[in-house]
Amino acid sequence: MKTTVFLGAAAVSALIAGAGFAAExxxxxxxxxxxxxxxxxxxxxxxxxxxxxxxxxxxxxxxxxxxxxxxxxxxxxxxxxxxxxxxxxxxxxxxxxxxxxxxxxxxxxxxxxxxxxxxxxxxxxDGQGFMVPKSLGVSSAKELDGATICIQTGTTTELNLADYFKANNMTYQPVNIDSNSEGEQQYLAGACDAYTTDASGLAATRAAFANPGDHVILPEIISKExxxxxxxxxxxxxxxxxxxxxxxxxxxxxxxxxxxxxxxxxxxxxxxxxxxxxxxxxxxxxxxxxxxxxxxxxxxxxxxxxxxxxxxxxxxxxxxxxxxxxxxxxxxxxxxxxxxx
Amino acid sequence: MTESAPAGPPAPPFRLSMLIYDRHYRSLTIQVVVFILLMLLVSWIVHNTVLNLARLGKDIDFSFLFNRAGYDIPQQLIPYTSDDTHLRAAMVGLLNTLYVSALGCATATVLGVVAGVLRLSKNWLIARLMTIYVEIFRNIPLLLWILIIYAALTEITPGPREYRGENARELFLGLIAPTNRYTAIPSIVAEHSPGALVIGRIEIPWLAIMGIAFFIAAIVLRRIVNARAQRIQNATGRRPTTWWINLALFVVPPAAMAVFFGLHLEVPELAGFNFKGGINVDNSLVALWLALSLYTGAFIAEIVRAGILAISKGQTEAAYALGLSPGWTMNLVILPQALRVIIPPLISQYLNLIKNSSLAVAVGYMDLRGTLGGTTVNQTGREMEGILLMMAIYLAISLTVSGVMNIYNNRVKLKER
CATH class of the missing domain: 3.40.190.10 (Periplasmic binding protein-like II)
Known part of the structure; x- marks a missing residue:
């Protein structure tokens, strides 16, 4: 009997503890x-x-x-x-x-x-923009046909990017990244030609670079954010x-x-x-x-x-x-x- | 039970305490109690999930699979655009998973067998080198290997732009251009292409189908030729030379195809930002493939070594006594027997590799986890459905692989009659 009581108590306490998981x-x-x-x-x-x-x-x-x-x-x-x-x-x-x-x-x-x-x-x-290295010689997002672009996965920017390139009849190669720091690293290593996210995010990312002056944010804002x-x-x-x-x-x-x-x-x-x-x-x-x-x-x-x-x-x-x-x-x-x- | 008891003292009447104190009943009691508890736990988990989802106002609904996906996927084995459905995106991801898994399993097996055999080599240096390989790769987490290889590929290799201009880099052998995004390799193109087999939106070039058909035919013919040679050897004691026939089987059809259709290599060329023409093999695929192969290969090496050591030394000595060379001894005597020991653990290594391929997300390789379990789940907010679907798919893949491997295992295992 004692065992039963003990098990019962254990079950009840487990249920109560479980209730804590619920988003009240x-x-x-x-x-x-x-x-x-x-x-x-x-x-x-x-x-x-x-x-x-x-x-x-x-x-x-x-x-x-x-x-x-x-x-x-x-x-x-x-x-x-x-x-x-x-x-x-x-x-x-x-x-x-x-x-x-x-x-x-x-x-x-x-x-x-x-x-x-x-x-x-x-x-x-905010609105979505593009950042490119100055040395790339690109002054407009319309010139990015065929470029490799770093993009944070799971964001609205991912969808805007697909729509923008499709609407302008251009192709691109996405490089999917999980966080801004990873994007920064890939972009600086040259693994992508351009980095796209909200314009404010681009400015913030660029400010953290060793040489912010070597990078430009393109004038196009392609979405409302x-x-x-x-x-x-x-x-x-x-x-x-x-x-x-x-x-x-x-x-x-x-x-x-x-x-x-x-x-x-x-x-x-x-x-x-x-x-x-x-x-x-x-x-x-x-x-x-x-x-x-x-x-x-x-x-x-x-x-x-x-x-x-x-x-x-x-x-x-x-x-x-x-x-x-x-x-x-x-x-x-x-x-x-x-x-x- | 009491009625069927043989003559002797009559069984005592049933009392409740016997459920615990009588060993006839005790194990049954424990099983029933454990089973009930288990069921309670399961039903509680399910109930809790449903309750909490309802509280959040979320229902289980798979109709999102038929909505427009809206995102692009870097590597596609079947045609896909951002206008396609989430279901097709999931298919693209699934094929990418299967692709890297198949590549990984093949390479890991070759690596593992070679390393496992060489680790037993009498050559001190080779044996030690293989030990180092196995111990290093087996004992460092796979995720780190994937990240290290990816980082190395990204940081060490030049950008595509460095192949242009005055101080341009030369293509490796004039054919291959490793870059920090992908490795551009030449593709085979035909001057007089016979077109492609079109199934829906999928196009399979006839040349590829012909190539594969010729290859399979060559394998079948080779078996026939060898069987005939065996018959002649059995009858006359003299084996006819067959190597040139076998070689011709594999060389002549492709060569004929090359001449007839005017096959040649299309060398990748830098156009705009990236290489065009040829094939761009993504660094994420290479990193994942290499890491999976090297990591699983180390485990397979140990399995192979254990399999070989399980064969008694007498077998080797007997083979030597018959005058077989060490190579023949390994190929004809030891390995076929070792396979019986090797196959079962090898199956679990293959399953591990397939499941480990979901670490692809670390390098942005869009596998099933990256498409269905990543972007789709994120854009639609259907975590529960996405994860359930992914679990079902991985389970189905694993069960299929293990089913097929079990059939193979039944064929090679010791037949006891």
């Missing part, structure tokens, strides 16, 4: 209970997400992870970064390995619907938190709230929009299961959208990306935060 519905509660945000990031793309020699991550996408952690947990450092390749990222999110995917991923119809993801917004409007963070489909509250954290960062730039003046503005700003954003008057946080100061903490973590952009990938950094489409709507760009009220 309430991500916010899980993150709070864990005391840590699991953020899926690029394994290494300078400017967007890359670890330094001490294993400290930094970059454009990393700053978003920090902002969410600050909003939810009150501490921007309570993030565990989980590097995911182009192939593993969506599986990683769907299986509950990460709570949030901030890994320059393109928002597409099938990913949003069939892959059961929810893109919560666009944090970088709206990059945005994504969460699992089905947890609307968690999606709301991530979405409005992003809007808080964008709105902060619009209203001139920076990491430097945020404390001061929280006390003295007369702008009702800023007051609501920073929780001085209304308690918007309560509506998404957070406290009053959530947005204030998110902005304080690494600054507003403009500050983050300038510090990680902007024109003053080695990556040197102009704001372009990613300027505020008031500046002729597409960055437009929905109203906080």
């Amino acid at each position: 519905g309430d991500t916010l509660a899980q993150v709070k209970a864990r005391g840590e945000l699991l953020c899926g990031v690029n394994p290494g793309l300078v400017g967007f997400a890359s670890p330094d020699a001490n294993g400290n991550w930094s970059g454009f996408d990393i700053s978003f992870c920090k902002a969410v952690a600050a909003a939810v947990l009150g501490d921007a450092s309570k993030v565990k970064y989980i590097p995911l390749t182009g192939q593993t990222r969506f599986t990683g999110l769907a299986s509950g390995e990460v709570d949030l995917l901030a890994r320059n991923s393109t928002w597409t119809f099938s990913r949003d619907t069939d892959l059961k993801l929810d893109f919560i917004g666009v944090n970088y409007y 709206p990059l945005g963070p994504a969460v699992r489909h089905g947890d609307s509250n968690w999606a709301d938190i991530a979405r409005w954290t992003l809007y808080a960062l964008i709105a902060a730039e619009e209203y001139g709230v920076t990491s430097a003046n945020i404390e001061e503005l929280a006390k003295s700003s007369q702008n009702p929009e800023v007051q609501r954003l920073l929780g001085t008057t209304d308690d918007l946080g309560k509506m998404i299961g957070l406290d009053k100061d959530w947005a204030k903490r998110a902005i304080a973590a690494s600054g507003n959208y403009g500050e983050i952009f300038a510090a990680t990938i902007g024109e003053q950094t080695p990556i040197g990306l102009a704001r372009g489409l990613n300027a505020q709507w008031t500046q002729g760009g597409l960055m437009y935060a929905m109203p906080f009220r």
Whole structure:
């Protein structure tokens, strides 16, 4: 009898332990209970997400992870970064390995619907481009007929590339690579004539080269690549938190709230929009299961959208990306935060 | 059971505790319990999977296989464009898997037999060299070999552009151009081509079909010639010279074809970014093929050595006593007997090689894992379906190979009558 009881207990405990594998519905509660945000990031793309020699991550996408952690947990450092390749990222999110995917991923119809993801917004409007060595003497993507091209497998760029060459009646030889670092290595070794990925990724990759000046990014942008963070489909509250954290960062730039003046503005700003954003008057946080100061903490973590952009990938950094489409709507760009009220 | 018990003390009535304490029942009890637990575990895993997929809003649906794939594949044995379906992409990948596996199995067998025999050589240097080969390749993970060979091919060889201009590199022997992407080798083209056999979108050149037909015919004819020579030898004690007939069988038809159709080599030429004309053999294929062959060859060498050592020394001594040379002794006496010991473990090496070929993903060789299990799964988000399908396909390949090899094994194994 004792054996039976023991086996029964073992079976029951196995079942209970097994339930832990399941991706539960309430991500916010899980993150709070864990005391840590699991953020899926690029394994290494300078400017967007890359670890330094001490294993400290930094970059454009990393700053978003920090902002969410600050909003939810009150501490921007309570993030565990989980590097995911182009192939593993969506599986990683769907299986509950990460709570949030901030890994320059393109928002597409099938990913949003069939892959059961929810893109919560666009944090970088991008397009696919080509990089070639200057010595190749190529000045347009139209001259790449017959070229060998390095391409990250499992990305939208793979499909755009096939479509672009087909539409222009050109042929190419793809070299499939799994990560940006592998692509960098193959490209520099000359195993491919051109490297193609999002233009921002090309700029970031080139910035990490020993001689960035020896390589040019061709003028053609062959696709729309709206990059945005994504969460699992089905947890609307968690999606709301991530979405409005992003809007808080964008709105902060619009209203001139920076990491430097945020404390001061929280006390003295007369702008009702800023007051609501920073929780001085209304308690918007309560509506998404957070406290009053959530947005204030998110902005304080690494600054507003403009500050983050300038510090990680902007024109003053080695990556040197102009704001372009990613300027505020008031500046002729597409960055437009929905109203906080 | 109690009724059939022979005379003697009547069997005690059944009590529940006997399930544990009576050795007649105990083993049965344990089996039943273990079986139930196993079933519980399996049903729990299945239930958990279905439940979690449902919770994610995912269903099991294979219709994605008939959607447009949209991506390109570098090496295709059957025609494929990005407009084809995921199913065809999977077929292309499957053929690439079979292709590199077949190449690998053939080379690994040759390497393994040679290394295994030479490791037993009386020549100290050769025997030690083979030992070094076996121990080095057997004891370093296959993935590392694949990556090392690929890196060497990429880093050491020149880019295609270096074959152009004033200080241009010469083609090796004027025919072969190793580059950091592929090795460009010449192809055989016909001046008066008889066209190709067209099956759907697949075109098989008649010349290739003829070549293979002639080769098979030559093998069959060679057997007939040898059988006749054997008969004459048995009858008269004198074996007629047959080597020139055998040689002619294999040389004359291709030579005749070459003259008749005007066959010649098309040397690869640099056009634009890459070599055109000739055949470009991808470095990823070469790296994978070499690594698989060398790695599995080391294991096969050990199997061959063990097989040879399993044959009693008396056999060798008897063969020597009959005046057979060491070469003949090995080919006619030792190896045929050793095969019985060699074949069964050899089957598992072949199966290992086929499954190991899925490491292709490390060098971007688009095999089944790269197409169906890689890009398709990624673009469609059908991980579960893709993986299940891939498991079924690898299982089918392995079972087929092992079935065929078992038939061969039954033919060579010791017939006991």
